Amino acid sequence: MLKSIPPILGPELLYILRAMGHGDEIAIVDANFPAESSGPQVVRLDGQSATDVTDAILSLMPLDSYADESAICMQVVGNPDQREPIMDEFEAIVVRHETDRALGSLERFAFYERVETAYAIVQTGEARLYGNIILKKGIIRPN
Template structure:
């Protein structure tokens, strides 16, 4: 057991987050995302809501502040300017939790799938709201 860590951060997820370097990306995926066929590094958190995972991850991982798009979500097919409620929730969490808050940028659905395949790892959540997918780019952990 460890203190002061969100219990959602399983040993496997902590290992992945600690192993990631500056600029590496992690996908927080909803329950419908084709995670297993998109990565060799998959952490399953079935039954856990994706916003809870985003908050837990950002409690220990900085967002990259050297790029314009450290947080990206999947666009709604046919409605690229519409922001789903789950993504609005992610934005609130980023604004509240990230040490370098950033506006979530959107990516066309199939482009998002291709970007997710290049990510360091994917966390498959139990999130049932569609379009509940988010890519986060790790920033630099600065000295205290």
């Protein structure tokens, strides 16, 4: 155990978060997402929700303030303007950690393609549909 580091972030995921550079992306995905076949390294957190993992990651990792969208969810198939409750939860988490950031969205297959270029994927045990988010890493500004 370490001080101030959420215990759901194990050593493998902490290494990935530290190794990522500015502009690199990490995908936090639900239990239904085809993570293993998407390409990037996969870290499994089967017993955790996507929202808890997102909250834990954002407690350590800044979002990219230069990007138009640095937190992106998957749109509902056939109804891109529909907001699932988990999307509102993701947005509340993002805003709590990065007050000037909002949640963007991508069509399902565009989201899949974006995940294929991510630095890593965290597959959670999230059972809620559309429990997927991509986070783009930002920088830590010197004091």
